[in-house]
Amino acid sequence: MVVSKTKKVSKPRTSAKKTTKKPPAKNTSKRTKVVCISHKEDADGISSAALIRQAFGGDSVLVDYPGQMEAIQQVASDEKLKSLYICDLGLSKKNQDEFVDLMTKLRKNKVSVTYIDHHDIDPKIVKDLQKIKVKLIHDINECTTVQVYDSFKSKLSDHSTFIAACAAITDYMEDRPIGSKLLQIYDRQFALISATVLTYNIVGHQKDPDYLLYLVEELAESKFPHEIPNTFEFAQIQVSKLAQMIAKVKQGLKTMKNIGYMEITDAGASGAVNFVLGLSGKDVGVAYKERVDHGIYAVSVRGSRNCSIHLGKIVNVLATDLGGSGGGHDKACGAVIPKPKIKKFLTEFNKKLN
Ligand SMILES: [Mn+2]
Incomplete structure (x- = not known):
C-alpha cells in the first residue's frame, strides 16, 4: 500500500489490474481525454487521424517528423490524458529510446496507448513496447x-473503407492483401482521383494546421474529398505548380554515381523528389529543403522499382551518425539533417549505395 505513493517503484504491477485498497489516486480519476497524434504530411496520416476520430472521438494532433517528439511529449504531459493513439509516425534510432521512455511513463499512469504504424521498426523497440x-x-x-x-x-462507418482505400493509394500500398480488397469495392478511377485530390490538398496546406484539422473532421464525418468545398480547384493549382517544378528540376538537378539530388527552395522537398528520381535516370532520388528556423534540412528520398536496397534502413543509420534522424520505407523515406552536414549526407549516402 505504500507502493503507489512513491513515484518510482520498479515493478508495481501485479497480476490483478486493480488492487483492492486503492490509495487516493491523484491523476487517474480525472483522466478523460482521448488524443490521436498522427502524421500531417500525407493522406495516410490524415486519414488515420480521421478514422480514429470516428471510432473513438477525442482530439487530433497533427505533426511532421521534425515536430514529432515535441508533440508527443506535450500530449503525454497532459494530466487529463486517458487514451493515446499514435498513427503513421515511424521511429528512428535517434528517437526510439526516448519514445519508449515516454510511453513507459504514460503506462505507469495507466494511460492506454495504441501505436499503429507501418514503417520499419527496430525489433528491440517492439519488445520494449x-x-x-x-x-x-x-x-x-x-x-x-x-x-x-x-x-x-466495428466502430467505423461503411465509408471508412473508402478513406482507407485512398490512403493505401497514396502510400503505394493499394496492391496489398487488405488494401486491394478495399479498393475493389470502388471504381478504380473514382478512388484514384479522390485520393489524388485529397493528397494535393494536404500537401498544399502544410502551413495551415487549421485546414488540416478541418480535413480530418470532414473525413471523419464520412465526406468524400469532392464534397469538401474547393478541393478540386485547389488541386488544380497544385498540379500547375508541379508542372512548373518539372522544369525547375530539369534545370537544377545534379547527380552522383548512384543518386540524383537537388536542393529545393520554393516548394516542399517531398513534392519534388519523385521528379528528381525520374528525371535523373538514377535509381535513387534525393530532394532537400532548408528549415531556416531549425537549422536543418528536411530530406526526402525515393527509390525506383529497380532499387533493391532498403533505403529507410540506410538513411536511419546515416542520418543518426550525422546528428540528425531519419528512416521509413524501403523505397520512400526521409531524414532531418543538420544544415552543415548535408553535403556529407549526400556523399556518404551515394557511397553506401555502391
Ligand atoms: Mn503511411
Missing part, C-alpha cells in the same frame, strides 16, 4: 489507415 503493454498494431505490408480500419471496423 509489448513489455509495457502498449497496444502495437504494426504491419509493414499495409498502410496505417488500412490497419486502423481493419482493427476498429
Whole structure:
C-alpha cells in the first residue's frame, strides 16, 4: 500500500489490474481525454487521424517528423490524458529510446496507448513496447489507415473503407492483401482521383494546421474529398505548380554515381523528389529543403522499382551518425539533417549505395 505513493517503484504491477485498497489516486480519476497524434504530411496520416476520430472521438494532433517528439511529449504531459493513439509516425534510432521512455511513463499512469504504424521498426523497440503493454498494431505490408480500419471496423462507418482505400493509394500500398480488397469495392478511377485530390490538398496546406484539422473532421464525418468545398480547384493549382517544378528540376538537378539530388527552395522537398528520381535516370532520388528556423534540412528520398536496397534502413543509420534522424520505407523515406552536414549526407549516402 505504500507502493503507489512513491513515484518510482520498479515493478508495481501485479497480476490483478486493480488492487483492492486503492490509495487516493491523484491523476487517474480525472483522466478523460482521448488524443490521436498522427502524421500531417500525407493522406495516410490524415486519414488515420480521421478514422480514429470516428471510432473513438477525442482530439487530433497533427505533426511532421521534425515536430514529432515535441508533440508527443506535450500530449503525454497532459494530466487529463486517458487514451493515446499514435498513427503513421515511424521511429528512428535517434528517437526510439526516448519514445519508449515516454510511453513507459504514460503506462505507469495507466494511460492506454495504441501505436499503429507501418514503417520499419527496430525489433528491440517492439519488445520494449509489448513489455509495457502498449497496444502495437504494426504491419509493414499495409498502410496505417488500412490497419486502423481493419482493427476498429466495428466502430467505423461503411465509408471508412473508402478513406482507407485512398490512403493505401497514396502510400503505394493499394496492391496489398487488405488494401486491394478495399479498393475493389470502388471504381478504380473514382478512388484514384479522390485520393489524388485529397493528397494535393494536404500537401498544399502544410502551413495551415487549421485546414488540416478541418480535413480530418470532414473525413471523419464520412465526406468524400469532392464534397469538401474547393478541393478540386485547389488541386488544380497544385498540379500547375508541379508542372512548373518539372522544369525547375530539369534545370537544377545534379547527380552522383548512384543518386540524383537537388536542393529545393520554393516548394516542399517531398513534392519534388519523385521528379528528381525520374528525371535523373538514377535509381535513387534525393530532394532537400532548408528549415531556416531549425537549422536543418528536411530530406526526402525515393527509390525506383529497380532499387533493391532498403533505403529507410540506410538513411536511419546515416542520418543518426550525422546528428540528425531519419528512416521509413524501403523505397520512400526521409531524414532531418543538420544544415552543415548535408553535403556529407549526400556523399556518404551515394557511397553506401555502391
Ligand atoms: Mn503511411
